[in-house]
Amino acid sequence: MSDPELIKISGCQNPIRRGDVIFVHGLGGSARGTWHPQKQNNDNNFWPAWLGKDLPNLGIWCLGYEVEPSIWKGDTMPLVDRATNILALLDTYDIGNRPLIFITYSLGGLLVKQMLRHAQDLGIPEWQPIVEQTKGIVFLSTPHSGSEIASWINHIGRILGPSISVEELEAHHPQLRQLNQVYRNHQRLSQIPMQVYCEKQKTNGILVVNETSADPGISGVIPIPTDHNHISICKPESKDSLIPRRVKQFVEKCLQLSQQPPPLLLQPKTEVKITQQAKDGKQNVLPNNSTFQEQSLVDYSQLRKFLEKKQWREADLETMRVMLYIADREESGWLQRTDIEDLPDTAIQNIDKLWLQYSQGHFGWSVQARMWLECRGQPGKFDFTIYKNKFCDRTGWYINKDWLKKHEDFQFSLDAPRGHLPSLSFPDRKNQKIKRTTWKEAFEYLLPRLFSCLKIQ
Template sequence: MSNPTGLIAISGCDNANRIGDVIFVHGLGGDARGTWHPHGKSNDNDFWPAWLGEELSDMGIWSLGYEVEPFKWKGKTMPLVDRATNTLAVLDSHAIGDRPLIFIAHSLGGLLVKQMLRHAWDYGTPEWKLIVEQTRGVVFLSTPHSGSNMANWVKYIGVILQASVSVDELEAHHSRLRELNEVYRNHEWLSQIPIQVYCEKQKTSGFLVVDETSANPGIKGVTPIPMDDDHLSICRPSSRESLLYRRVREFIKKKLPSPHRIPIELKEKSVGESTVHPPATAEKRTIVSAGDNSNVGAASDFIAQNSIINIGSTITNILVKEDCDFLKSQNRDLHTVNTDIQHLVSIFFAIRHHSFELLTDRILEESLPVHLRYYKIQHTEFNHSPFFTGNIYDPLRALKHISELINVFLTLFQSHTNAVIGYYGIVHIPLQFFTGYAVSTWPKVTLFELDRNTNYWYELAMGDSPKLKLNVSTISRPVNAVAVVIRISISFDISKNDVDDVVPQPYQDIQIKIGKPRIDAITHYSQINEVCGAFRQVLDDLHARVDKSLIVHIFYAGPVCLGFSLGRRISRTIHHQVIVYNYTAHTSPRYAWGVKINSVGSPESKVVSTKLLIHDISK
């Protein structure tokens, strides 16, 4: 029987409400099923991908099959870079990237995952970019990050057996592997993806195929776990009690948390059946102060869910009474109660970013999408409005404030690494971009837009979206250009005359514009990805062909969620210096100030003031 190729569904893959996907990726000479079976069987479901499916029933478990043989006479093999592009197309065809995902990769499969994630980031294809943004973790099993000495030996005898291109690429210290490893471990986004690493300590047919040095990806804080296995058995745990299976299972549970998965310790036992104490619903929640010991007992000092947090001023901690009463009734000690509450329901950090006087209310629980209904909201304020009031405008203090708030928030987030982060608000354009840029290494951020009819905030929609008719065009490209301008027109057209007031001429003029600019044009994540993909492609193209001494000046008219997302696409290392300008209708010039988004230096060096004639730019 031939080995299956493509993305093979193992368990839960047809569940439209699954919370995430786990994808197994085999290595050289492997296949989608036999690689992971304790006895190498390809027609038996008693293997660990199926075990994970049974224990984590709210996830989709997949296995990727592809042709990769060590010798040409055994089958076809693509070069790694081509296989990575092919794999992205395969994953996209199964809507992988619509949910958080984790990769489990053996040997060459780990290199394929790294190359694939690099392509997904670099190519600018929105659907592929979503795959890398949704990746919550990678498990590397004996992956030769710097090559394998075994490949050197196979290549030596390949005069007779005709070693394949994959063996050539696996050669120890191969230049392509060195380059891939250097890029991955120093990449602004990829290096931040959580990983587990395991290495073999037993020889295979007299060879240690991947030694501990090559199995180490060189990422700070990552320690390879030595295993009493050879190169083949390391990916074939014999039971659910094996070290590898237990650690990987817990890794998946932490990185893909389910709001419905309750620890077994929290189950109430009754005769003949088991019932689970459910999270308190919105209708029956009774909120009590953290200082009210009469209700919360041993858990009274736990900073629980639904906290309203105003970073930089007051922090009010509140508890859900029903959850605490239940845990108190179990006579649990304080440490255990705190741990159980943290696992009972996940946290949703709702960041409201505003630099105007408050124009809208916070996100309301009843307006949350279904997948966030069981999360406890922690409202977090990024409020810069005191710096833009009346005749006061102080973008410098706002930049400093953003940096302070992000640092405080990260400290809080470290206690809830499985939390979901949401972003919404009404804020000056440069601050949207700067905040997105500053948090570009964060995991995926849930985005909200304001319904102007109800004044409620709603998450952007998934799935197919109305066509934007996005057009990217170069209006002018003078050979003696001294600057580059990118005009991004989503809600309104951006006037070239206003741009001429603040940018030295001649300049290269690039326009990213939807067919008919209008308010409320952005309603779906796919539209965000489309515009961001086009923007990133423009920046990458400028990097490839334009002198780095030229400054890129960005003028933007669009929603806050898109401005924030565009900021996340600006690279700290490869792109030109970018300045984003703020528009104010009653100043002359209308673009009176801006922020150097990706420049190195103090906040004082980042603020750009143009020929300001009217001082009140509070709007």
């Protein structure tokens, strides 16, 4: 027996990634093998890898866990216990710190439903964010319908061979029926967006999960029929196949829906023309005098959560992620002069207000702006000599005649020097190294905006 594992496919090391996508296999499957095109075994040319290339700002993961057909027998872990086991695993990877989407196959869908039910109902603080951050679930041939569970168990037993104890599986189908009933009636869980697919081709003469069984019973959700059997439905031949294309659109839509209006600095709504580019989240089209209606496209909730919990490192990275999102520069990972010049005033004000509030005035851009004046800098005018010899010495960015070289070198506590954060260091996504010119220029370009937006005296 082996422990479950969460395998990194792409983007998982990026500290300012926009979200996470986890592929979850089913009975008799494996973390990677389940998703390979049939008769292929290339880990660089399969569905999770394709999704990672199309959406490079996401972390793509594959979950692997012990799930033989005899899952409910005494010598293997029951579904309920496995759900708890995997929740503990996800917590060790900080899953739940950013928007999360599951792509599940067969029993993997039931496992995710059980996980979310546990995380919601058991009251364990470390697991609650997983529910809060789950923005969508894809179900591929998952047997939701309780009335069809027994038939599914019989079909699986015939396909996977005589090693399965069909009688023991059948004895537990009331447990699965109850899971479906609880999930579909749960006020929070039933509201999570989902996309459902069912097979229309038989496997060894058997339609394993029919359309009725694949129906989760959620209002507004219907199974999408596909020209696949139970084995091929999770093994697309290319990224241009129907399911990968629609799932990619679904992931993008779920991430857009997760952007909620910030409950900060509410301004009176005015009649403004929001372009289609702005509606799609491309915030760089917005003018500096953006209204609250325009700012409703930006989500500060994750930044607030990190700051509330005094998770200063995560909050610093999230600040940079939000700025990159607003400027539509997530792919490049750094900001140009025009990006910073075009940041909406209210975005700068909102971020600064959060940092001030939760650090009790120790961190924040307005703190840094006042320190600039204390160093005899001119309001909004960058001077490299003052920056290096006075300002960065006070903020702790330049120590013993040397610059901080990696993001991990910052002090992520209230014991850090005043104004130490946010850093605007934009570390390299692979090795976390800081490019000093990019770091310096980010502050140089932001400095005049701080004095104009924050009304520093």
